[in-house]
Amino acid sequence: MSGRLPDLPKPTAAELEILGVLWQTGPATVRRVHEVLEARKGAGYTTVLKTMQIMADKGLLEREESAKAHVYTPVLRQEDTQRQLVDDLLEKVFGGSASQLVMRALSGRRTSKKEMAEIRRMLDEYEGGKR
Amino acid sequence: MSGRLPDLPKPTAAELEILGVLWQTGPATVRRVHEVLEARKGAGYTTVLKTMQIMADKGLLEREESAKAHVYTPVLRQEDTQRQLVDDLLEKVFGGSASQLVMRALSGRRTSKKEMAEIRRMLDEYEGGKR
DNA sequence: TGACATCTACGAAGGACTTCGTATAGAGTC
DNA sequence: GACTCTATACGAAGTCCTTCGTAGATGTCA
Secondary structure, three states: OOOOOOOOOOOOHHHHHHHHHHHHHOOEEHHHHHHHHHHHHOOOHHHHHHHHHHHHHHOOEEEEOOOOOOEEEEOOOHHHHHHHHHHHHHHHHHOOOHHHHHHHHHHOOOOOHHHHHHHHHHHHHHHHHHO | OOOOOOOOOOOOHHHHHHHHHHHHHOOEOHHHHHHHHHHHHOOOHHHHHHHHHHHHHHOOEEEEOOOOOOEEEEOOOHHHHHHHHHHHHHHHHHOOOHHHHHHHHHHOOOOOHHHHHHHHHHHHHHHHHHO
């Protein structure tokens, strides 16, 4: 069903912020990303530009150069990147124990009833679909 | 009930490996940590030494200097560090949505029935205890 | 005491991450 | 064409992370 995913490096903190903007807005120019990040954290224009260029070099973004202002698109979907990062944490910090990870995720914060119900719903769905 | 935790920097990859050894073996000298890490990944002695010194400077480890070979102890328990790291991921990658995180953690890997049951048990326990 | 083993201290190199200043190129306008 | 606006390209600085070589201090034992 699903194709192979390219094996890409883990995005860094600054890169994740840029990806977040692109996932939300869809493919965009440096200018558009910069507008968001300037408002959010005062990022400089060439800083965003440079980072996005590096991301394209790494393969994290694809670049469409036909127009004067290049348009960038994330190569991985948000969910694939989330999975990549959570798997990494699971491995390095929890020795692969998903239940430990879930426990820690819940213990660290007040989790709402709604959130808890949603988690249960997902467990049901996951187990139902997997068997 | 629980006291305040010191606000420490996030351990890096190399630091996490050292913490892993110390959590497992208890307080130890550089030599003992090095023995484990050399077997596991061929780490050099002074590399481990230097990293542990830096960790002590950062406040991640405490150092007992009465003997010639200093003895190092983690300042935070494993569970506190796990919580710190999972909270960080939750914030930066999942926008605070624990249910999303749980879903991604499960979708990325084949999760055993045993593991699933354990997760459900924890949810029950957590909700029971919190209310 | 002298030789040897064991530790710590120090400094430096190489690489990645982040930021930014400056240079350069293209498009539109008068 | 000359000016201006908007982009990209390039390079470099500063910081952190990781690794390691070498020097210096301390302890042991014959």
